Amino acid sequence: MNALTRATAATTALAALLALSACSSKAKDGDDDGRTAGGVKTGEGISGKTINLGVLTDMTGVYATLGKSVTQAQQLYVDKTNKDGGICGHKLKLTVRDHGYDPQKAVAAYTELEPKVLGFAQFIGSPFVAAVKQRIDADKALVLPQAWSANLLGSPYVRVIGSTYDLETINAIDFLMKEKGLKKGDKLGHVYFEGDYGESALKGSQHMAGKAGLTVVEQKIKPTDNDMTAQVSALKKAGVKAVVISAGPRQAASLVGVAAAGRFDVPVIGNNSAFAPQLLATQSGPALQKNYYVASPTLPIGADTAAAKKLVADYRKAHPKDSLDNGVVAGWTAASVFGEALKKACEDKDLTRDGVDKALLTLDDFDSGFGVTQNFTDPKAPSSKESVILQPDKKTTGGMKVIRQPGTAEAAESLSPSGD
Template sequence: MRRVGLLAVVLAFTVTACGKGGAEEEPAKGSGEQAVKTGPGASADTITLGYLPDLSGVFAPNGKSQMEGANLYWDAKNKAGGICGRQIEVKVQDTGYDPQKAVAAYQQLSGDVIGLGLVLGSSIVNALLPNVQQDQMFLNFAGWTSDILPSENVAIAGTTYDIEAINAVDFLMKEHGVASGDTIGHLYFEGDYGENALKGSKFAAEKHGLEILEQKITPADQDMTGQVSAFKKAGVKAILFSAAPPQAASLAGLAASQKLDVPIVANGPGWTPQLLTTPAADAMEANYFVVSSMAPLSVQSEGVTKFLSEYQAKYPKGTPSSNGSLYAYAGAQIADAALTKACENKDLTRKGVLDALHSLTALDTGGTVAGTLDFSDPASPPGSLVYIAKVSKDAPGGLEALGEPAQAADAEGYSF
């Protein structure tokens, strides 16, 4: 018994020192049905997921909305019995959209979770990825940069920013008269998000004889006066936007005041319905579009209808968002599918969940994400389709879908 007690102390010290949750547990011995193998973040009655949203930085409105969607899904799942006879527990740490703060937040919760149900931001994921890979965890990425490929640890809900941008250019040429020889402005964040979208716009522009006028900014830049003036001087026929909602409001409002009456097409993170409460609301309704794999809430699919009904019941005064609460809801659907498959495989270790994720080849989210999702090849995004939506004050979430999800022909020839 002294040896057992000493061993327990040593193991406890090791877990505390390394912060990785310790060695994986072996399945229980005995007759009957084979026990489920477990590891960090999985006990006999609980599965714990970590969430690292931005609750205080530039994407805070989306981050708060995302936690509504996550809690909505897991509360309902727990009421229905959970997964593998276990309740789902969610542990949350705010990153403030700051990579250094995110690393510290990860260290706080990493030893206690089986995987990360949501991490918001490309720069955040890149800062965490070495530790996530070492810990063999899956990570649901609230972002869509293809620069993260081919990491087998990262799950993306749909396609990537560069593919979105290729589809945006295709939309502008087909629906808004942009033609060879024209100039398109591209306002984007420095770093993995904006610069990944820029790769897509430049690829499409080269194919069609277009010019891209680049305007690079940082999250600290709030006033887009100089950028709008540059676009107006160049006579741009349209603007692509790959930044955050605060910059979107400034861009749309200033473009309207300077009589720059051109369509603006944003990647998914460039929209939140709270923009409709700003002075730029009318300008956005007139000229602002969003391209994303996440379904606009006007879509009458089974998954979106179910989400909206549950959301309105739980948050009667809330504002649902396709890139916020619906994204996290869809991310929870992905995590649910991977955890359920891991349970069927009798392996609720971190590696077991990763293997289960990559066995999903045609995950149907009921339309919360465009198309079906194939996670078998980490070198390719799991989806290829996008929605184009227009801002509308009358639509749930502020976006009205323009047709069914599709993929531009140019995107089929794009190499990651």
């Protein structure tokens, strides 16, 4: 993640790498006749009685905490599924590559794994998914990204789970206006990462500002910018009444901590990837619990649902020394979605990439038990437009409590996939 700043500058290099890698041969590792004993068609990614799924994650970059939680939750799903007999007589297997949020490593990892897997249950990083999106469309290997840029919409093979960053930001600002005193005529600060993530979120704040009569004061930052002192100073001088942050957990903690130290007492709300519960043990912990909120595509890991309690118990048993966070929910949900698509494809006797892609398009009411129903029938739309508003709370399992239940702002309902 610390190399995201090179994403724009590396466009030429990435293009060359993509062109070179496109020449690589495809490995067909299914059964010789392309069918299982039960008459089910197979293809790439199926070797003997194993369904191979790829994981392109961040274990060493800015989103290392998220990547670890997502990956371990997905392995938990795989282990449970295999213990229960697998899917269509096949066991699931994850092949993991850590790209460290580096664009070239992400593209190289995709190039390596694509011929070997049926699809990808995880791909962290909107810019990196976007970089290979045309290839994904040609390869037809289903990708379920842990990324929510609106630019990823439109492909039947790249399916965003939950509301995109623009919609999530609109829902976040709706919360600020209805419950935190932000009103027409006010200035709203928006601190955001350069690149797909931040710019997608910015479109949401600009759309909401136009609808609600707000003025957006922008502060664009790089992922290597960890000290938000300059940004807080600029926003305070501009007289903003609230702040949206579309960045990483470190930047959010710095922003809220610096604001509190400078007696800049305004509410701050972040997108779903702008928090990690480990922050509650830092100097910024008290300020985060007082003045920080997070918009999330689902209920948190500490939700009072049977599914959440079961996942908490299973995850703690498998990883007793690791923290619980919403990455666990994201990973489990994505693996579950992929699993449901595989089950439907098995019923249709077609476990090829094309068969799995078509199967996903039939899922219109999937619920992993975290409060939001997902509809995957329209590739041009996210699977949901709802957001849950959370607040950091060290007393709650996973460090986040629910402040507002799942809902969609009127302005989010009216936003088209193109952002108009």
